[in-house]
Structure formats: structure tokens, C-alpha cells
Amino acid sequence: MNTPLPANDLDGQVLAIEPDAGKRKLSTAKAIQEAIAQQMRADDSVFVMGEDVGPYGGIFSSTTGLIEEFGPHRIIDTPISETAFIGTGIGAAVEGMRPIVELMFADFFGVCMDQIYNHMAKIHYESGGNVQVPMVLMTAVGGGYSDGAQHSQSLWGTFAHLPGMKVVVPSNPYDAKGLMTAAIRSNDPVVFMFHKGVMGLGWMKKNKRSIDAVPEESYEVPIGKARVAREGTDVTIVTLSLSVHHSLDVAEKLEQEGISVEVIDLRSLVPLDRDAILASVSKTGRLIVVDEDYQSFGVSGEVIASVVERQPGLLTHVSRVCVPDVPLPYASQLEYGVLPTPARIEAAVRDAVAGRGTS
Amino acid sequence: MNTPLPANDLDGQVLAIEPDAGKRKLSTAKAIQEAIAQQMRADDSVFVMGEDVGPYGGIFSSTTGLIEEFGPHRIIDTPISETAFIGTGIGAAVEGMRPIVELMFADFFGVCMDQIYNHMAKIHYESGGNVQVPMVLMTAVGGGYSDGAQHSQSLWGTFAHLPGMKVVVPSNPYDAKGLMTAAIRSNDPVVFMFHKGVMGLGWMKKNKRSIDAVPEESYEVPIGKARVAREGTDVTIVTLSLSVHHSLDVAEKLEQEGISVEVIDLRSLVPLDRDAILASVSKTGRLIVVDEDYQSFGVSGEVIASVVERQPGLLTHVSRVCVPDVPLPYASQLEYGVLPTPARIEAAVRDAVAGRGTS
Amino acid sequence: MTLYPELTDDARREMLRMMVLIRTYEEAILREYHADKSPGFDIGAGLIPGEMHLSAGQEPVAAGLALHLTTDDAMTATHRPHHVAIAKGVRLREMTAEIFGRETGLGRGRGGHMHLFDPETHFSCSGIIAEGLPPALGQAFAFQRRGTDRVAIAVAGEGAANQGAFHESLNLAALWKLPVVFVIEDNDWGISVPRAKSTSVTSNAVRGAAYGMPGIRVEENSVEGVYDAAGEAIARARAGEGPSLIEVHTLRLWGHFEGDAQGYRTDLEGVPGHDPLPTYRNALVARGVITDDDYATMQASAVERVEDAIDFAKGSPVPDPADALKYVFSEGAHS
Amino acid sequence: MTLYPELTDDARREMLRMMVLIRTYEEAILREYHADKSPGFDIGAGLIPGEMHLSAGQEPVAAGLALHLTTDDAMTATHRPHHVAIAKGVRLREMTAEIFGRETGLGRGRGGHMHLFDPETHFSCSGIIAEGLPPALGQAFAFQRRGTDRVAIAVAGEGAANQGAFHESLNLAALWKLPVVFVIEDNDWGISVPRAKSTSVTSNAVRGAAYGMPGIRVEENSVEGVYDAAGEAIARARAGEGPSLIEVHTLRLWGHFEGDAQGYRTDLEGVPGHDPLPTYRNALVARGVITDDDYATMQASAVERVEDAIDFAKGSPVPDPADALKYVFSEGAHS
């Protein structure tokens, strides 16, 4: 017997190009595809490699349609051999090509991290700048759909801790296109981490900002500059990726109660825009870090330390809304108990303005 | 032609058991060996596995002499297949054995991290507590002898960030024995990270505290309790591993100038003894974190955040003496330019008491 | 549990019964999985959320192994674990409750469909390709050291055989003569990538020789072929003669995971005709080993067991979010 | 550079000359390494600090490859890289300056002896076992895509052949017919672990078949054997016929690294008698290919080149600690 498959659009196609008020809107997935396609047209040393990036179009639609235009010679399906094919990307980059290599889930870094952090990230330094590795390592992160402890992690803190690779984490279609364009053109290795929940996939819960206006022409969003996603005066939320949207939702809601929340979208962790963080908390004095990665020894600590090591007396309130140090649980009730949900963010903001400590 | 090998004691044997004032002194390496031997005598489910742990005795002498007592059946040399043999440790632990598995350098985690962080660390949680993994993963860390970017890293922040494994980092022989004993007896997976520079090896620059008094009988140092390595009132240094010794050296020196430095030896990162950190800075108000791991997104940020999220106004001075975000350089001049040397620590303390920011 | 060294008609019936049970189970999970994900497929919604990899078509691998194993033997499996878990004797109720994310599940809802751990039957699985193999070595190591004749079965897909962990595991197992049997389920596909685009040889069985290990390929998804090959390999392992590699040419009857439209799949048309279940049923009927009535009885009893498990799962409590941090460590405070 | 497809006497002399140059180099590094580490060996002290893995005894591998390669070909090597780096044509002065940690070094003193990168000769190495192999695939990939006949040589020890990266690399290279030649230096030891305790087969050459790739073993550390095997494999690769695997049974004449007392080593007594350098010299003298005078000339010229490189290194400036953060990224500020 065969399976009655539900109607679905795993490749995200149906979401693309919904014209609105004269502005073309794309899903984040489409925006990434477009950035890759434009750079591939402009530079024939660019190619894509990874598991299921060809006819399937990438498990999270990062490469949908590319094989039709560029063929299997430049959009290359690989065996399940992450060490070998990421290494292949490194060697090709050393020889002047510009590979975009997809690691299907960041959770799989453990089978290939040596190539990533001891090779891709260090060759430039070890060679005294004589060898460049212009490579993009693209990977999916994040939870929220019960994919369990090995397929739901964000892990950007792990990558950002290890020197020699830039780490970008877009939250929306515009940034995704511009950061991907910048990443491909960069002469340094860039890890491009997209949250499944910001891709605008048809088969996953998505937020309204995952489909948005994107210019047709090529443009770069500079790597290393945070964005003030929303201005505010009472509390600063420093965050990234999907949590930007939750934070904006909370900020919109609380505005009606007269609580003014500034939301900083980091956009990249390496380099980290410490000036932007400081500028914001200089106004608000209250800092909340919202991070879907594990809480301890990661992004949240770094953001907080970056402020207090420069201005120890500045902050009157500091808290974190992160995944506590627990593997991501499978059951929805448990998973949403540990994810940085709007409810947890809202509670943290209320505590901050009330001067209460969070626990 | 053959090589005229210099006289040396790669196995650290000559350092052991120097009686002093009636107290038996051991090197950290010997203390570890003794802990392992005692637990192996007490429990025949304990065994050791790793590269060159047999006749060689461990590249950093963690297993010297064990094969003579316990034989190749329990002190087992492995192929260079870290994924396979760490996984073997996991499976054996699941079946009730108590493996001690050595990963020769923590720098090699990239070839086997999946077994470590997605399996060893998560099985207990994923099984809802029904399956225990009582395993010790022992590994060498640290630089200072020009071993280059792939053999000099500390990386404890990377391990501590990922949930499900305890992470212990002893700084001296007494703690090393007690923590190893506790680790072997623990029903949870424990990553035991020893700095080469605290082992008391005959062939590496060593500090005076790497050989010290150690009781003969078995004892545990509880995992999760920091130690006040030195009391002081002006500045708190929170640190771990080899940097404890540098910090103590600096504290002793500055005492003569009337600067009183408290040194906290964390001893473990998971669990992290946040209470001990807070207790100390509650006295001093000044916090310096000294960490041989990379600065950003790691231990130093976490220590600082742990304080300010609880008491934002407490700290009047905060600084970090870490490895800046750069691969460890080979040339001594460069390596000692980025390591947390006594000179850098001293400068940081002077800045702290003078109320100057460090840059 | 009876072990069947010889392929008797009893064994044949047992194997068919196992295949029916597995298929019935997978069909029920399929039904429950999709029941509440519409309109518009939402992977995170419904009573069974998340990725779902079903094993329909691969029953011969599980059924051919089952009769050679006891509760004390171990097995590690993959992201597609249900069939072999059932064959290993994992309790249906607790397994199903885990898939439904319930507190009564094997992992109290913490693990999920790719993370089934059953200490009673020494069963576990992993969602990371090929990384389930090394822990099987450790179980075999413990069995060997304790002087038992217990074995560990390490299951992986043909896509996994290109992963480094496969190589390391086979070398170490052969070197130490560990009582492991590696079983590769070659269903022709690793998600959307056909074997010819992932594997430089046509059969992974030839890779056994790279480790000095017997390597055998079972063709045509033959449950009796699996039975024979597994019987020999397991006997070898029990006798202390070391590991073996078995590759079974099997069939992925459905998509890689549920929701997979399989647009990439070139062999789709022929698939239903290769379903091993009617094939084996018909063969056994033709040979007089079972009657149509016997088969109907098998089906009915399978349905009963499976629906009981589903009811158990649905009737079980969901975990309390307040307990989300429980079970990170077995002892000591959460850091 | 002349390529020698046939094994002429010129080629033989060239190979011996290369072997002499390498040995002279390693002896000089040995001398410099130990010169200032006493009293009491301190690994971090002296003009050359850190671990030091020398390749004396393994010259036949390097020399047998050298004559088939051009500057445009690529090579990736291991923690024991000097011999093959010299064979690949890496500039002695800059390589030596790197080993001495000088600003004039290949990596401006940032890399060190295990991290020699020379874009001119497409040479690189890595201190992580077997992880040097995958980047060679990428270089070969680039060569293939650009329609050139350039090849990449990927060198590793026999210990490395049990690592997952070895397996993945061979499969991918064979699958994509990449112009790579895998060269395994079997020196019987991985630090203190003999091959029989690490490898489940007696020769890694048999592992070629697991990838549908020719696998050949060169016995007795024969430089001419390497020459022949490499010649064929490289020609194959240049012709677009894909990768090959060559294992050479070679000899680790000295310790794993300097300071290694080799207490574990059971074969130590016989080692000097197996030194390939006098063996090959004597053979060529006996066959009239060279005279003793020729050999003396080779030695003298090797000493001259090597001492020039050492002098260059010693005379070069050490890096400025203030520049330690330079070269993390090629562009943009340090974060």
C-alpha cells in the first residue's frame, strides 16, 4: 500500500514573490536562493555542495530551483560524508573557488567540526595570511517543531567561540539576501546559520516577518553591523534570528501599556557589534538577552560581559531568556517550556521595568 | 644513522613520590594515575581506553604504569578512531561498565564531538533518566610550549556550553585525584580536562604547585564546588587550571605592595559554583576573569554574567585576561603575547585597584 | 524466547507475523501522524509532531533478524527505528507513548521517535547518521568482557556506509573480534540521493573485506535471505569469531519522512509492485505454510496490539513543562 | 621541472639526491631542535620549540613521488611533513624560517612545523590525523573543474587509515573520479601502537577495493617501487580515470617525535640495518649509476642548501607580539 501524502510544499515554492504595495516580497528561503543565484551568475567559481541540495532543493529550501538553472555540475549532491565534502569545500576555496557548502543541520557539527574549526577557520591565520579560504558554510538551526535533542539546536555560540570564522545569523529575508551576498563575496570563511522558523516554509509554523520585501538587485548587508530592529527607551532586548520576531511581537504588545522596548538584532556574532549593544543600553540601562542557544557559556554571557567590562555601573537590570542548559526535549509541552517564547520574553520585560529580578 | 636521544622522562616517573615534611608529594599526573588505579582495584567494571594509554602510559602521563598492574585487557590501546572508541565507551557505560576514555588532546574534539555531545551527554536525558552513562572522558588541554593552533587549545568553554556532561578542570594534584575519583564514581558522564602545564611533567615547563601533597587513601573532591585558593579583599580573580597558579603567583607578589587578591579556583565548569563567585565579589566588588580558553562566548562572559544578572550594581570593576579570539600562534613570542601570562594578570589587577579600564 | 537456528515453517510464520505487526504499526503511526496536521501540513502540529521516518517496505530486515535474538542481545538503530525496535521486542505501549511524547513513554517524552532507549531489551537509536554504530561496539565489548555469548546488532542505512563512523566501527570491531553484526539497509536512497550518487561501489558487502570481515549482500528484500545471513553472522559472533557485515537490498515504500513528495524519485512507479509483504504472504500461502485465514488472524491480532498501544499512548499524561529540566543529570543539582 | 615517466638512471640519481637532501635536512633540524633544550629536555624551550616529528627513514616515499609532480600539482601532508614538502618543492628557506617561528616563514611564524602552507607549490599539512585528506579532494576538484590535468597527492600514515576521514575521502574521490592519489606511509607505528593493534587488515592496499579504486602496496621501502606505483597512479589521475591508493611499507628511523624514548618499540634493534639511504646508495653504486664521489657531491650540495636555509631562518626577525592578532581575518576588524 502506498501513502496518501498530504498536499504540501516542502520546497517553499508557493510562498515566493507575493507582490504587495508594489514591493516584491520573498520568503527568507527565496531570498537566500536569489542571493546564491545572483552570485553564481556573476562568478563562475561559486558553486553549491551538500546533502540534498540538488533536485530536492535543500531540506529547508535553501537551494530550491538552483539545479534547474545551474545544473548538477554546480549544484552538487554529496554522500553523507560531511568531513569529506566540507574538506572538499576548503580545498576548492584554497584554490580560488567560492564554495557554498551546506551542513544540513548545525546539530551535525560533531561529525565534521575538525574540518570547520581546525581547518576552514585556521588556515588563513596559520599561513600568515598567505592562503585565503573564501567559503560559506550554510546550516540550519533552531527548534520549535519537536525534532528532538539532535535536530533542534541553535549552537551559534559554539561556532562563535572558536576563532577564524565569521558567524552570521539573519532574521529576515532582506538581511538573509544581503548577508548571503556579503558572505559569498567575502574572502574569509563565513558560517551562515539560518533558523528554520525564519525561512517562511509552507510546512512549518512561521511568523509574519519571514516573508518580506526584498530588492531584486544584488546588495550586501555588511557583516558585523547590528540592526536596531525597533527603537525604545525603557529596556533593551539584544537578540538574534527567530527570537527577534518574538521580541518585536512582545515590544508591539507592551507598547500599548506604555512600555518602550528597544530590540537589537545582532545579525552577526563574529564580528559582534559591541558598540551597538552599548549604545542601546546607554539609553535604557536595562538589558535582556534573548537567545535560543543554550544559556551558559554562550552568547548571552558574552553580550552582558561586553557591556559591563566597558561600563560596570551602567546596567540597572540584566536578565536572560535562553534555553536553560538542557537538551531540547521532544514533547511540545517540554520544548516550549525551555524555548525563549514570547511569554517568557514578555515576563522578562515586565520584570525589568518593575525592577524585579528574574529567576 | 640513529638519533642521540636526550635524557628525558616522557613518562613523568622521576617526579613521583618525593616525601616532604612527612607528607607524600605527587605530581598531578601521578595523582590521576593513583585515582584511576584505586578505582580499578575497587571496581572491576572500570577500564581505560585511548591512544597510547598502554605501554606508553599516555602522552601526558595520565596512565603511566597502569598497564603493568592491570594488563592490556583493562588498559587498552586503541586505533586512531576517536569516534569509534569513544562510542565504545558509551556503549560499555550503558551496559554498566565504567570506562575512562582518553581523548589525547581536547583539540581533537572535532573528529568525535558527535559521540560526545549528542550521545554521551544526551542519552540520559533522552531516555528520561532510564539509561545512565557513567563514563569519564579525560583529555589534555592548554598551550605554552609552541604546539601550534591545533594542539594548544583549552576549549573548556566549548564543552561546558553543551548540556548533559559535567566538566571538571583540576589545577593541582590534590584536586586532580579527588575529582578523578569523584568522576569515576559518578553515574553521569564527566569530562575531565587536565592542563599539560599542571601535570608536573619532567619535559615541560612546570610550576611549583604541580607537585604537592596528596593523601594515599581514596577521597572525593565534590564536583561543582569552587575553592578559595587564596583569600583577599581588594580584587577577585576567578580562574581555573594553570591560570590558578599564575594568579596565585601574582597575588603573592602584589601582597607585598598591599594589594589583596582573592583567587577562586573554579575546579568545575559544569556545575558552575556561581555562589562562590558571588560570595567573593560581594567582598571585593572587583572581578577579573582569567581564562586560557578563547575570550568571547565562553567562560569569562558566563562568570561575569552570573554576577550581574543577580546583582547588577555590585561590580565596580570587571575585566578579562583570556586568549583573545585568535588561533594559538606557534612562535613563542606570539603565543606568549596571547596567553594569560602572569604579566597580563598583574597589569589587570593593578588596573582594577587603580580603577582603570583594561583594554 | 525461542531461537530458531533452522528455517522451519514455524519460523516462516513467525517472520510473516512480525512483518504484519510492523506494517500494521507503521500504518497506524502514519494515520495518527497526519490526522491533525491539516489544513496545510504543519510538521510541528498534532499529537505526533516532528519528523517521522517510517519503515514500511523494510520489514524483511527486522523480521529476518528477530528470531535470532534474545532480550539480552543489544541493538542500535537509526532515525528509522520502529521496525527493528519491534523486532527486538521493545514494548509497543511505551514506545508508542514516547512517539506521542507522553510521560509514560520510554524516555518520558524527552526522546521522541528518533531517540528510543529501552534498557530492558538493550535497544537504542540515534538520529545522527552512522553514529549509532559505535555504541553498539561498546555493548558488544561489555558482553565479551563478561564472558557471555550475547551479541549487538548495529543497523544503518546504505547512505550511512559512507560516513566515517562506519569505517571506524568496522575496523575496531574486527580488530577486537567484537560480537557485533553490522546490518546495512540498502533502500536505494539517502533522502533524495540515490545510491549511485553516494557510494563508489555497487554493494557495501564488498567493504567487509577492507576489515577482514565477512560481507554478504541479501538481494530482493528477502526475509529468508536475511534470516539465513543473520543466523550465520550471529552464530559467528556468539562463538567469539568476530563481527560480520550484512547488506540487505530492501525497499523504502514511502517517502524519506512524512511530507516528502518524492519528486526526485525515479523508481516510484515500480514501488508498490515490490512490496515485500504481499510477496511473502503469497509465497507462504502458495507453499501451504499459511492459509488466508491464518493471515487474517495475524492481521487482526496485529491490529489489536497496535491499537492497544496507540490507545495507551493517547490516554497517557503529557509531561509537565515544570519538569523539563529533570533528567539532565542523574545526580546533583542542575547547574 | 622535468617529469620522468620512465625510470631512467637520471631519475634514479635525482631520487637519491632528493633522499640525501631530506635526510640532511632532518639531521640539521634534529641538531637545532636539541641544541638548546638541555639540561633536562624542555619541549617548549630553544630556537625550535614544540613537538617535532621527523621523517628520517621515510625519504623513499617523498623521493619516489617527487619526479612525477609539477609545481602546479597539490599535496597535503601530516604532522610529519618535511620530507614530502621538500619533495614537492617547498622553498627550504621559508619552510625553515617557519619551523624557527620567524616572520619570514611560510606562515610568518603563526603556523609552525605541523602547519606549513605554501600557495606557490600548493602544499599544506595538518596536525590532525587524516584530516589533511579532505582538503586534497577540494584541490583536485578545482583542478578537475578547470579542465586541467593537475593532480593532488594526499599523504597520511597507516594509523590515519583507521580514521573516518580516510574512508569518506576515498569514497568521495572515487565517486567523483577526482584526480587524487592517496599515499599511505606505513611505518608500522602510530606513536606507540603497532599496526597489528590498530588495523584489522595487514595491508591498507586491500581497502582500495572498498571504493572501487586500485590499491597497491609497495614493499621494502623501495623508492623505485614508489616511483613506479606513483607514476602509474598519477598518470591515471591526470587522464581523468580517478583516484588510486598506494601504501608504502616504510620505516620510522627515529622516535615518533623528538624526546620519544621508544621504550615500547620492539623492532628497535633491527632499525639501523633497514635505513633506506645507505641501501639505495649502495645499490646505485653497485649498479654503476653513481660513484662514491657523486654521492659525496650530493651530500655536500645538500649540506650547503640546508645550512643556507638554517642560516636564513636564524637570521630572520622573530614576530612582534603586538602583531599576534594579525591574519585572523583577511578583511574587516578583529571582533
Ligand SMILES: Cc1ncc(C[n+]2csc(CCOP(=O)(O)OP(=O)(O)O)c2C)c(N)n1
Ligand atoms: C550526520 C548526519 N548527516 C545528515 C543527516 C540527515 N539525514 C537524515 S536521514 C538521511 C539519509 C539517510 O540515508 P540512509 O542511511 O540510506 O538511511 P534511510 O533514510 O534510507 O533509512 C540524512 C542525510 C543526519 N541525520 N546526520
Ligand SMILES: Cc1ncc(C[n+]2csc(CCOP(=O)(O)OP(=O)(O)O)c2C)c(N)n1
Ligand atoms: C585526530 C587525531 N588523533 C590523534 C592525534 C595524535 N597523534 C599524532 S601523530 C599520531 C600517530 C599517527 O600515526 P600514523 O598515522 O601512522 O603517522 P606516523 O606518525 O606514523 O607518521 C597520533 C595518534 C592527532 N594528531 N589527531
Ligand SMILES: [Mg+2]
Ligand atoms: Mg537509504
Ligand SMILES: [Mg+2]
Ligand atoms: Mg605510522
